[in-house]
Amino acid sequence: MDDTIIAILRSGTPLIYVTLAGVLAQRSGIWHLGLEGLMIIGACAAVLGVVQSGSILVGLGIGIVLCVLASALLWFVIEKLRANPIIAGLGLTGLGLGGTDLAVQAIYGSQASVNAPFGLPRLGPAFGQYGVLSILVVLMPVFVIAVWVLTRRTRWGLQLAASGEHPFAARSVGVNPARMRLIALCLGGVLCALGGAELSMGSLQIFAYGMTAGRGFMAFAAVIFGGGNPLGATGAAFFFAIVGALGIRAQLLFGERVPPDFLLALPYIATVIGVWISGKLRGGAKAAASFGELKDY
């Protein structure tokens, strides 16, 4: 049982950080499809930073700076060049996947992965089996609560929501929706850097090309599932992680009878079903109609 909980926390935590980033963007009116790209930039920067400098703080710092810069770039393309946010987000995902590969190739030659000498700080043996969990797993609930309070319990959160839902209303009370979006995307960049670092340095100590494996899109699905509520989205991300952990369990039990590929695909199947259900619950067609286009003000 403990094993399963640990497995869920390990696979769920990176997803949740990235989901929170998606929630912030969604509140500001942007459907963020660049999460995958930001996540892999964070994962890559953490490993490469540690390898090059020998300091975990430098690794995290570089990841955060790069993800914030990439988020600001996304904002510029969407807000100033009026690009479609969906397309721009997918572009950012391409940039992240390609750019990290290029960085690894440029520094280490044709190597498929990079190993780090050490990972994120762990809880330690004092916590028994749970000692293998990283500090970012422990901090995850703090971030969840912080994002919830910020978006649902502050005036700033209301102004952010207004910027997304009715930018003209925001502008009429002196809020600059463009600036709110920039702030939301950059905060999201920080969260994606942390999520990426947890992925590559939390339980593993390795960066491999494409290691995010669609988790950014899963996080995006969790955002849709949560309907703009950080708690709901976190719950959805957890659900996907649980299905993933059960898939691995099932692989051990029924691996011979059921193709392992199918079991590995379970979280993704759960994602599709989850998005379908949330679409049924709150009128997906309507959401899809406004999908992608940035509202004018």
Added chain:
Amino acid sequence: MTNGNATALACRDISVNYGVVAALADVSVDFAEGMIHAVVGQNGAGKTTFARVAAGIVHPDKGTVEIGGKPVPVGNVGRARSAGIEIVHQSFALPPSFTVAEAMEFGAEGRGALYSRRDLERRWTRHLDALGVRVKPRERIRDLPVETQQAVEIARALVTDAKVLILDEPTAVLSPSGIDNLFERLKVMQANGVTIILILHKIREVLSIADTVTVLRGGKLVEGPTLTTEIDAPRLAASIIGTTADGLSDTDRDALVGAAEEDDDGTETAAASVAAGPAILDMRGISTRPDPEGPALVDVALRVGRGEIVGIAGVEGNGQRTLVRALSHLADITAGTVELSGIEVTHQPLSDRRANGLRVIPFERNSEGLSLSSTLWENWAARSLLRDGVLRLISPAKIRKACSAALKVWDVRFSTPNQPAGSLSGGNAQKLILAREVDEDATLIIAAQPTRGLDVGATAFVWRSLREARARGCGILLISSDLDELFDISDRVVVMLGGRVNGEFSRPYHLGEVGAAMTGADR
């Protein structure tokens, strides 16, 4: 001119250009403190732009704004708000998913970083109570009736210590009794020292509430601020319409500017009713499933005869949209029958109904009426192309030629049939829709808000077209929130309330009676 009082809001040489169009040209005006000022003008006269410049939302190309005698940087909402100016927009500006309490909070200033739901509700309940707005703080904006929504919007504008409150066409969405309530509320605020600037376009309303009136025409100041005691309706009408309205009948002219006195309504016989012939449209006991676009229809019976214009009155959101959707086979009809010229079409698709002569001028000309990115000829030909079947070969050259000819007849100003429909002005876009929908085979024309947002000339053109169609024997269902328009051109007026028919009136119309039916006050 205004006398003695200090100036609450002073605008100097305000000019705003949208592209090559001058929305405002060198407008200078002073509004005295503690009064109710009206700013009037036709659509496109620059009223809304003027209000937005004063509130800091639109950055003028030229000009300065002073509030309470102190200059305020232009185009900065934050600075304008802290100087004490607030605006209530025509189409409301509150996020629909917000609760009332959240809608109050998001524009508030000062204390209150973190809150709990209960804190927030307690804080704003007091504020709403003080303003006499009866609404639960937990209700969502989207669930409120328009009149409450507007009251909430006004309460939102007063969360700060507003000295000047601008309301952009606040009466456009209200029933006559709603307008009375609004005016009562404004008078209380005036007594509390708030200077009020009302953007209006009905002379009747101006004369009943405002202390001064300012007239804009084509972006220029043509009158005022003049005390309303020193001006009368005919002069104001002339000032608003200018000389562009030659050939308008007196009743049309009064309807355009809302100058008609209620007592005169009975004597208006200019638009003599054609004797209603056999039914073109006969709806019996129609009920629909609830629709995201508005309330469901409940047991609606409606009859439109040959050569008859039937007006549908009602506060917006009382089933008018569902009615149009039901007639266009877009809403699920659960009971009742619809007959077009004696043929039952209750469950017929729209294409069959169109073949029977149904034509629709939809509510939203830019999203439902036209494909803005398609060319004029594509938009114009859509009807006949669908009628002839999708697999038939077409000749674009021929269609373009026919389209050019048709659009000239309908007086659409365009340069080539290949230009996108989105490049047309509102009036020309509406004429394009008329050119498509009002053809010789039409028997029933549904005209939903056909003149909304149009200037004098285009409005008069639409009215003339509808009357000509009536003279040819078409039945016309005119849905409008402008009672002056309905009274001017309808042979009968049917009032909708909450998805039901709540009264039917014929000439002479009485504003009070129709207004009471619109709010259910007659029950």
